[in-house]
Amino acid sequence: MAELEYEITDHADITDVVCPVTFVKAKVALEELEDGDILAIKMNDGEPVQNVPRSIKEEGHQILKLIDNEDGTYTLIVKKIGE
Amino acid sequence: MAEVDYATLKKGGFMRQKQKNRFSLRLAVVGGALTAENLKKIAEVAEKYGDGHVHLTSRQGVEIPFIRLEQIDEVKEALAEGGCQPGVCGPRVRTVTACQGSEVCPSGNIDTYAIAKELNDRYFGKELPHKFKFGVTGCQNNCLKAEENDVGIKGAMKIQWKQEDCISCGLCAKVCRTDAITSTDHGIDIDFEKCNYCGRCVKSCPTDAWDASPAYLVSFGGTFGNGIFKGEELVPLITDQEQLFRVTDAAIGFFAKYANAGERFRGTIDRVGKEKLKEALNRAYAGVENQK
Numbered sequence: 001m002a003e004l005e006y007e008i009t010d011h012a013d014i015t016d017v018v019c020p021v022t023f024v025k026a027k028v029a030l031e032e033l034e035d036g037d038i039l040a041i042k043m044n045d046g047e048p049v050q051n052v053p054r055s056i057k058e059e060g061h062q063i064l065k066l067i068d069n070e071d072g073t074y075t076l077i078v079k080k081i082g083e
Numbered sequence: 084m085a086e087v088d089y090a091t092l093k094k095g096g097f098m099r100q101k102q103k104n105r106f107s108l109r110l111a112v113v114g115g116a117l118t119a120e121n122l123k124k125i126a127e128v129a130e131k132y133g134d135g136h137v138h139l140t141s142r143q144g145v146e147i148p149f150i151r152l153e154q155i156d157e158v159k160e161a162l163a164e165g166g167c168q169p170g171v172c173g174p175r176v177r178t179v180t181a182c183q184g185s186e187v188c189p190s191g192n193i194d195t196y197a198i199a200k201e202l203n204d205r206y207f208g209k210e211l212p213h214k215f216k217f218g219v220t221g222c223q224n225n226c227l228k229a230e231e232n233d234v235g236i237k238g239a240m241k242i243q244w245k246q247e248d249c250i251s252c253g254l255c256a257k258v259c260r261t262d263a264i265t266s267t268d269h270g271i272d273i274d275f276e277k278c279n280y281c282g283r284c285v286k287s288c289p290t291d292a293w294d295a296s297p298a299y300l301v302s303f304g305g306t307f308g309n310g311i312f313k314g315e316e317l318v319p320l321i322t323d324q325e326q327l328f329r330v331t332d333a334a335i336g337f338f339a340k341y342a343n344a345g346e347r348f349r350g351t352i353d354r355v356g357k358e359k360l361k362e363a364l365n366r367a368y369a370g371v372e373n374q375k
Binding site: 056063064 | 250252253254257258286287288289290291
């Protein structure tokens with residue numbers, strides 16, 4: 001299995017918004033970063049965690065990890081690919 | 084005026100209205116898709132020959148009401164200029180319906196429109212003992228209501244996990260609705276006894292850690308009119324198109340052979356026996372030649 005090393009560049013919290021703004025907020029946060037930077041995105045369980053990781057992957061970024069915070073939220077570790 | 088042959092008119096999709104000498108003209112539509120050119124011509128014809136409105140039918144068709152009998156040929160000609168043809172009603176294969184499918188919808192497992200077109204090319208208008216409806220839905224969200232149809236096709240996914248690309252995020256286990264996937268120390272375990280081939284694991288995966296190919300779940304004998312019955316899956320998962328059309332050929336062949344006039348597929352299945360149909364379908368599924 002792929003176990004990848006990373007160092008977080010920035011954080012984004014999308015637990016205060018609902019679909020479709022969840023994805024938009026995450027996308028905006030990624031746009032502010034440089035190629036290769038690592039963003040940690042905190043999101044709610046349910047619809048956001050089921051859809052946002054895949055949507056970000058489809059934007060061309062690399063998903064490194066999904067951490068269950070065990071408080072009803074998850075943190076997604078994303079590596080920004082491209083400008 | 085020539086004597087009116089209602090049966091011929093009806094076959095051509097001209098539905099007699101309550102109003103004397105007025106017909107609602109049904110158009111041929113495949114999978115609910117019309118081009119802008121089609122729509123422009125339909126609008127033009129509705130204004131010129133109808134009363135300026137169209138009716139969208141429950142099965143993705145378009146009807147132009149208030150067409151005059153004596154203008155039928157003129158109307159057909161005008162519609163042909165916009166690439167539109169009359170549809171059918173009566174005892175034959177009806178409009179093949181479809182959702183948008185995998186070419187447009189993120190949830191879609193199969194190219195429903197391509198399947199609908201193929202079904203249409205094979206069977207549309209085919210004369211049978213009673214009406215026969217096909218519907219194609221892209222996934223288990225079932226927007227197109229596959230089981231309402233005499234033959235319903237539902238998009239599925241045949242899956243294989245790729246351990247080397249998995250980051251153990253656990254999302255597939257989370258989105259699985261049948262508890263077929265369990266997160267483990269080495270990644271996941273899949274219980275194929277529980278898997279319903281919905282493809283949600285593949286669709287949610289953020290690292291494409293799956294080999295997945297489109298597949299088909301097919302239901303038979305659905306009807307949603309005077310009687311209401313849900314179509315039943317009588318064959319296992321279908322994994323390629325050739326196999327799919329062998330099975331649909333067998334279903335329609337069974338209906339043509341055994342149905343009484345005016346009897347829907349469900350009625351035939353109940354009267355002749357589900358096991359007999361199942362046998363014919365499974366022979367086609369396996370690629371064994373059916374005796375004619």
